[in-house]
Amino acid sequence: MKRLSIGLAGLLLMVLLAACNQEEDKKQGEERVTPVETEEATEGDIVIDKTVYGRTQPLTSTPIMVQNPGEVDTLEVENGDQVNEGDLIATIKTPAGKQNIRASRDGEIAQLSLGKGEIVSTENPLALIVDLEKIKLQFTVTNDIRSLLDKEDKLTTIINDKEYKAKVTSIGTIPDDTGLYPIEATIENKDNDLLPGMTGKLHIPEKRIDSAVIVPTEAIAEENDESFVYVIRDNKAVRTIVSIKESQSNQTAIEGDVKAGDQIVVNGQLTLTDGSKVNVVKGE
Template identity: 55%
Template structure:
């Protein structure tokens, strides 16, 4: 019986020693683990928060070609999409009072052409419309509070048809429309006729400005258990730094914390990191 007890005790001791050795090996493996990361430098400056407003383009001017008297279209000198200059002949119309020549009252492009040679043209609707597409108008509607974000004469970046250009604000409405919103108009250059009326455009205007702030890419920030932190690289190790976010805007975040400009912050690979983990910087940006 005594031998059995001694044997059991020996087996228990060997099991405990094996477990300890296994724990030591696991800890050693963890210490030897090196995580590849991408980093960038903490910046310091002003973070401008922008608001996006959407609107539609329209011709800068539309001039209807109206007849003074109905009659038969005897000649038609233009077609839809054709460019005309002021005083170009549009058509001749045989009316009860005689033949009338219809001229372009302004320069632009023919649109909404009605009728054809031999057809009867009436005075109820335009024979055609001349539209100016060299400059387009961007029509926006905003709340009363948002009108203060815009300034007449200022240019703001817009994205239209996947192209980024600038638009100049030409007017800010003082009275609301039937929906209670305030109209704003901007001018868009269209020298190459890249844009058409009716396109949706996004305009970005500064809404808030955080001055002299520490800034990191938003992708560098980790949110966990109601806290925000980043990883700073020091001596090939990731040091966890808790931060207080003051403003986030798309790809940049302004914050406060025990961090300084120029510190190297992890932007990729952070999700598997722990405080003090060894890292290998594979890309700096």
């Protein structure tokens, strides 16, 4: 009886081992499927920019001067007030009598620092009348960047995280003390969001690639001095060699056996080999 029990146990063990081996063989026979995320290759233009920084100034700034020194008798305006040409700004008591000071042009009052009873001289302006409907952006560039600019060019400009278009109005031909060339551009300030003294970040197009196949930069991998992407064809990842024409942080223009509309792997490619079966899933 004891021998019979041992024999049955051995037979059961052999059956279990055979079943496990069959299951393992089945798993090995199944092709692994890798989940990946993809994005579509596109066709378009890619522009490489140079970035420079400038500072905003009033488009025009007209000083309000007095003819004779004297004491401020009345003030009709404050900083920030809008005035029209001919509006009364202040009256000044002088030895020759009272003098009316009027606006010489339309604009906004700025840098008014005197009050009633204070003395104003003929050497310093009582205030400024500035034009803020348009803002002037001043910046300096090297000669190489200067050669990229033409009058009337409209440059993308970021000020306080908001995008504007700055039109180039002046390109200096003589460098300043730092060896850089002064450039001026104007920005429409219809909403009065811009004030003098703000910093603007300008993007100056340096190089343009027309009608290129563009893929996400993160899709490109490198190995053995070769650049490649994985293109999804028939639910398989096809390793495709490409050459890079120009690259930006997010987009890269390429040449190779890739066309607009192809699905390119952007996440999961590190575990792929040529011909790997894939399951395309959406990212977060």
